[in-house]
Amino acid sequence: MKKFFTYFVLAALCWTGAEAFAGRDVADGYRAGMIPRFVRYVQTDSMSDNDAEWMTPGQANMYNILFQEIRAFGFPTHLSSDGYIYVNIPSNLPGGRQTPVLGISAHYDTTPEINGVDIKPQVIARYDGKPIRLKNNHVLSTDTDPYLRRMVGKTIVTSDGTTNLGADDKAGVTIVVTLLQTLAENPSVSHGPVQIVLTPNEDVGRSAERLDLNYYHPDFAYDFDGGVDGETIIGNFSAERVVVTVYGVNGHQSYAAANGYLNAVAPLAYIIERVALNETLPNRSSGSQGYVEPNRVTYDAETNSYSADFRFRYFDKEDGEKYHERLKRAVLDAKDIYGVRIEVKTEKQYENVEYGVKPEALTLLKAAMKDASVTPQLKKERAGTTSAMIMAKHGFGGYTLFTGQNNPHAFTEWLSEEDMFNAYRVALNLVKHAALLDTQAEESL
Ligand SMILES: [Zn+2]
8 A cells, every 4th residue: 555645835824924823912912921930840850861661750750740731731641651641632634634644743852961959940031232241250241152242122031049840841842832822722723633642761862762653643743842043953973882702712721722712802802993993983973074083992701702892883874784794794703703692783873864754744844934035054963862862762853953952051040031933933834734735545456
């Protein structure tokens, strides 16, 4: 069975502004509520933890608060045992007309890299442009942060300097919950089917790990976890953790010829030298170039083995294949030369979303941004977020959109109220424009 869609995005683009999207006023009515909501969310600690089996107590507290709040909006809402909150909004179009499914996500954990407990947000209205002195000598200044200069006269939020702010990604969560509130309170806003997910554990690289595709598997996915001013991440590193383990054989090395003792360090060193070439180390890589890095070597006494942990990073599939080919040959040769047993394990962490995004996703986004007077700033990043994790694990890609967060994972993290509001308007416009798309499913044998 083959299924494909026909999209009438052009119709949406030609549909002129104001009356077609009277919702612009609808959005304005929710602006004042966004900062209080954001402040409330960041005051609930929800750090994720690299060493946790899965859920931290803070995140559990957060998802309970969010679930209660969201459920009250009246849409079908599901809290999974793993702490994912799903909202599946059915189409309210005439006759229940179906359109491609729009997906919107954000993550409610905050990074374990920096203290995020007991956050005291400082709301600064009509920012005067002067340096902002936080505790512990942290300073926010327009000299070192050019984007802050654009905030003069506007509202920003900072931490008090003893913690981060948690705008990563409570800004995204604020946008998503405000969108849900808007749709619940304004049934006149037409929409097709919309799937929402709020995830845990993004900042420990695990937000897609227990995602349930029964509740979240949209045609077009947009993750609200990016920076400012229309930033849109349309591509990212594919990231793999490759672990090579060489098993030695126990015995006294002086009588190795007789007792079969085998050293494991030399073959591992040989493999590392063959795979991690100087020209593909991280310090030689920039732009869209990939890299290979052996970032850790460990010894396991129980199995008398040495392991090297490699990072493979690449935008281009061919680069990834090249790295793997190099590794394969080095391992085969090492087995031959040294006579040792070698194991290779590969774990895919991120995949470039470019491989799995439908081309119409960008057309739809541009239309939604245009209606919010936001200029798309398309970027590819040498990192990855939820969209890249979903791509690696579940094979469908999405874009990561701006939220108003600045300097994430730092004491000087701050939020632009204006950018957060604009991102919310883009989210609402995505819902409206997606409702104008048409779906025609055709089946062929
Ligand atoms: Zn984030």
